[in-house]
Amino acid sequence: MAITTFRDEISRLKKGIRIAWIINFAIIWILCIAIGVVFTLSTRVSNQQLATQMLIIAAISLVISIIVMFFVSNYSTRILLEAPAGDAVHLAEGQIFNIVEEMAIAANLPKIPEVYLLRGSGVANAYACADNLGNTQVVITQELLDVLDNREELQGVIGHEIGHIVEGDSQAMTKLVALTSTTALIAGAAGRMMFWGGGRRSNDNREGGNNPLAIVIIIISFIFLIVAPLLAKVAESYMSRERESRADASSVQFTRNPTALASALLALERGSRKEDKQSLKNFNQTIGPVAFFNPMSLKMSLSTHPTTRKRIEKLREMGAQIDPDNLQI
Incomplete structure (x- = not known):
């Protein structure tokens, strides 16, 4: 049996932390985009209008995601001290x-x-x-x-x-646990708002036919709101x-x-x-x-x-x- 030194093992596994953080940042960003789509995107838009709205939603979501990551990174360590x-x-x-x-x-x-x-x-x-x-x-x-x-x-x-x-x-995992919880909270809040009547329905009363691509994007966003906490848990695990x-x-x-x-x-x-x-x-x-x-x-x-x-x-x-x-x- 070949002997693996601790240095070999540490070198091989160091990528895990970076990968998990990248995955979680992507999940938060896409989750924010999905929320923006569900609550603001109309199905009665041209392809050009759809592209413009999606770029705006993605840009705003990116800023929100960076802010979320910053606060989680700096205020999450209290979790393990009292858990x-x-x-x-x-x-x-x-x-x-x-x-x-x-x-x-x-x-x-x-x-x-x-x-x-x-x-x-x-x-x-x-x-x-x-x-x-x-x-x-x-x-x-x-x-x-x-x-x-x-x-x-x-x-x-x-x-x-x-x-x-x-x-x-220890510091990184405390932050990741907090980030996973934040993802679940955001998705849960969005789900409750939709359940109690929030959303984008008032935007669909304008004239014109429905854009099939917009409908597909909205459906995918709904699905992501449901699965986002699970994806974050996979990254945490x-x-x-x-x-x-x-x-x-x-x-x-x-x-x-x-x-x-x-x-x-x-x-x-x-x-x-x-x-x-x-x-x-x-x-x-x-x-x-x-x-x-x-x-x-x-x-x-x-x-x-x-x-x-x-x-x-x-x-x-x-x-x-x-x-x-x-x-x-």
């Missing part, structure tokens, strides 16, 4: 703090992230977040400590979260899967112990089967895209994480000594 259930206790000493400190030094971070122990979430997990000012946090749930067998496995998990911080993933693989590779870089991380993933996979389904669902809805491990979306096309099996197979390529029989999960 999960449970009682977060700030740690300034102890084993968890020491491991975070070790991994931060190994990653050459300029300062040690704040460390929190989350009690009462009902889920064995961890996540990291960061804001535009460089403030970072690593959050470990009490249930995670109960599931892992040793310090090396905890190092692997924390190394993974530090990897997110180093590569800017794609980016999340890419970043999880990259953070696994970073953890291997910091710990030099791919076996420990693979063992931690196996422990979480098996432990999640005993956890309360409602707690898992609640955690998934708030922290799922940025969590270390997301058992609620395994084997789904919109999964925010690669399957545990795929993650462990990647770690085996980087040298993890895991019995293949353990991959029957």
Whole structure:
């Protein structure tokens, strides 16, 4: 089996963030165009008038999309700070703090992230977040400590979260989650306005016949208003899967112990089967895209994480000594 270094893995996956942002910007822009079409475009226009109106709608939508992206980029980091259930206790000493400190030094971070122990979430997990000012946090749930067998496995998990911080993933994913929510809100608001009688019907009372091309454009716009949130979710899931693989590779870089991380993933996979389904669902809805491990979306096309099996197979390529029989999960 060929060995893949963490540098190879990171280089291959760096394109994921850029691609996801481009896709989401395109979705926002097209969504704004669709709203403009549905609410302003008349079916009784000439082809020349149609072309002029579409250019105006596209230009205005582009400006709106840039503004939306700007505000999401600068004000979205609050989401992860207040999202999960449970009682977060700030740690300034102890084993968890020491491991975070070790991994931060190994990653050459300029300062040690704040460390929190989350009690009462009902889920064995961890996540990291960061804001535009460089403030970072690593959050470990009490249930995670109960599931892992040793310090090396905890190092692997924390190394993974530090990897997110180093590569800017924590900040980027917070923004992407907010952007996905914004897309859903915009599409939902447009749908409610149409339901309550808004729209472009008053513009169609002028003389002249209907332009078939205008009708087709309006129908396509209606369809896009419905599917836009789903498309944004696909982009979010794609980016999340890419970043999880990259953070696994970073953890291997910091710990030099791919076996420990693979063992931690196996422990979480098996432990999640005993956890309360409602707690898992609640955690998934708030922290799922940025969590270390997301058992609620395994084997789904919109999964925010690669399957545990795929993650462990990647770690085996980087040298993890895991019995293949353990991959029957």
